[in-house]
Amino acid sequence: MREMSNPFAPTAYERRKARTARVMEYVFLAMGIALIIPMLLIIGVIVVKGWPALSWEYLTANPMRGGAVGGIWGPLIGTFYLTVLCLLIVAPVGILAGIYLNEYAPDNRLTRAIMIAVTSLAGVPSIVHALFGLGAFVAAMHLNKSLLVAAATLAVMTLPVMITSTREALAAVPRNFREACWNLGATRWQTIRTIVLPNSISGILTGVILVVARAAGETAPIMLTGAVASMWVEDEGWAKFTPYRLDEQFMAMAMHLNSIARDVPGMPESMKFGSALVLLLLILTINSAAVALRLYLRRRKRW
Amino acid sequence: MTPHIEFRNLSVFYGGKRALDRISLSVRRNTILGIVGPANSGKTTLLKTINRTIEFISGAKVEGDVFVDGEEVRAVESVYALRRRIGMVFPLPVGLPMSVYDNVAYAPRRMGIHGRAELDVIVEQCLRDSVLWDEVKDRLDLLGTRLSGGQQQRLTLARALSLSPEILCLDEFSIAIDPVTTMKIEEVLMRLRERMTIVLVTNLTQQARRMADHVAFINASELVEWGETGQMFSAPVREITGRYLNGEFG
Incomplete structure (x- = not known):
């Protein structure tokens, strides 16, 4: 056939x-x-x-005997202050630098050199930043190892991320919009304030939140610049919420976890994993907030 | 009488490439100058030298002079004031990512005009002048970027008119607009001529013929010739001008 x-x-x-x-x-x-x-x-x-291991008691009690007994309140609130401080330093500097690089800087060798430097800094291992913080703030400037110094070190470490994400967010705003404003006699700053920033804020905030997640999770930079494995902190009344001074050492989740995982004898297994779980949840929550915020702002985006 | 706009020996270079070659040309107050010529011959560049937005193009170098009202544009006290006196409409429509109303009110607000009543008057007048009012009057809070291409182009025109400029530069304004609307805008421009000087870059030689008092023909970065519209179409000096205006090349 x-x-x-x-x-x-x-x-x-x-x-x-x-x-x-x-x-x-x-x-x-x-x-x-x-x-x-x-x-x-x-x-x-x-x-x-x-x-x-997770319980209200575990979250709100201060660690005792190096963390083998009690909870994680001290490190938890330490991480909170550390992150906020770091953000207070890195957000203004990083965002303004990003605005300068994308909106004002002429396209010349210096600008390109700065951008290469920023990108390279982003790839430097965190232990190197830790040593930089130790050398610059403690050895050279004679500051105490402290909450402030650790936050500043984290800020230096996260600065490239902040700058790069700001710059990318700004660059995503079409040049047409800027030209339309310039043609109307708007100054560069008016254009940035009225058109560029409102349309890039979601990207910039995403950068901010990435910084938060990174600052909350890093161990090496704070280990050398002010975080301690365990210390006595105020456990009563309002002082419980403000246990640290800017110029003194402090506890933080990443450091706490690092120490109880290896150094503390007789540490119950579940409490090690409990600390890890809290840190993980913290960062997951921050990241989901980033995603949600981004989605919300993008829906409002206007082109 | 001082010409409203005057180019004197104007050359522009992008990198090493010459985009305009020693252009000398003047535009009288309250007239329409049509600039015609093949693509990529330097027409848009010429417009950008008037309000100095050429300076935003990295690597652009300007030689020679541009005078607005007898004043060299690079010698003016404030470049922003200069730009506010000159309305610009470029071929690709740009609706700013804000409401139609805010689009038109953008420039007046930067000038410090915030009174709602005052802005209402400006917005309505400009949208009427750009023949967009009837289509958007019930939805002034709609995002400018949501309008159709042709509507956005008229929105761009409305924005350019929002500071009552004394000079209006239009670069291929009718590319994205249907013929009927184009005719309506042409009528408006003819009326606006009483209030402002208009420089009209166009690919449509017939549009230049309909509207312009004078026509300048630019080819390959050079000003081939310019003169009264009737003369340019009926008895051009150079043979190439006649061929271009009659659509025989380009």
Whole structure:
């Protein structure tokens, strides 16, 4: 019987291509899954092992005997102050520098050199920033290892992220908008204030929140510049909410976790994982806030 | 009488590339100058030298002089004041990401005009002048970026008119607009001529013929010739001018 010739039948070449395409699809899928599995495992282990330790008491009690007894209140509120301070330093500097680089700086060698420096700084390991903080603030400026010095060190570390994300957010605003304003006689600053910033604020805030997450999670920079594994803090009344002075040492979650995981004898397993879980939840919450804020602001975006 | 705008030996370079070559040309007050010529011959560059937005293009270098009202534009006290005297409409419409009302009120507000009543008058007048009022009067709070391309182009025109400029520069304003609306805007421009001097860059030689008092023909960065519109179309000096204006090349 003669085969009916079907004009739509795939040729041998097309069948081969289709097979390759299918194989590649599975390869990509496998890679995607390979990425997720370790993350799910880590989170899973931490949640399962740390969950039993979580309680109101655990969150609000100060650690005793190096953290083996009690809770994590001191480190938790330390991380809060550390992050806020870091943000107070890095946000103005980073945002203004980003605005300068994107809106005012002429396109010349100096500007390009600054941008290369910023990008390179972003790739410097955090321990190097830690040593810089130690050298600059403690050794050279004779400041105490303290909350302020640690926050400043974190600020130096996160500055490139802040600058780069600000600059990218600003660059995403079409140049047309600026030109339209300039043609109307608006100054550069008027243009930035009325058109550029309102339309890039979501990107800039995303940068801010990335900084928060990074500052809350880093151990090395604060370990060398002011964070301690354990210390006595005020446990009564309002003082419980303001346990640290700017020029003194402090506790923080990342440091606390680092210490109880290795150094404290007789540490119950569940409390180690409990601390990890709290830190994880903290950063996940901040990141989800970033995503939510971004979605909200993007919906309001106007072009 | 001092010409309203005068170019004297104006050359512009982008990097090493010459974009305008020793242009000398003047525009009388309350007339329309049509500038025609093939794409990429320097027409837009010429407009940008008037309000000095050429300075935002990195690598652009200007030689020669541009006078507005007898004053060299680079010698004016405030470049922002200069720009406010000159309305600019470029070919790609730009609705700013704010309401239609705020788009038109943008420049007056930067000038410190905040009274709602005063702004209302300006916004309505400018939107009427740009033949957009009837289409948007019931939705002035709509985002400018949500308008159609042609509407955004008229919004751009309304914005350019919002400071009652004495000079209005239009660069291919009708590219995104349908023929009927184009005719309406042309009528408005003819009326606006009583209040302002208009420089009209256009690819449509017939548009220049309909509207312009004088026509300048720019080809390959050079001003080939310029003169009264009738003369340019009926008896151009250079043969190439006649061929371009009659649509035989370009």
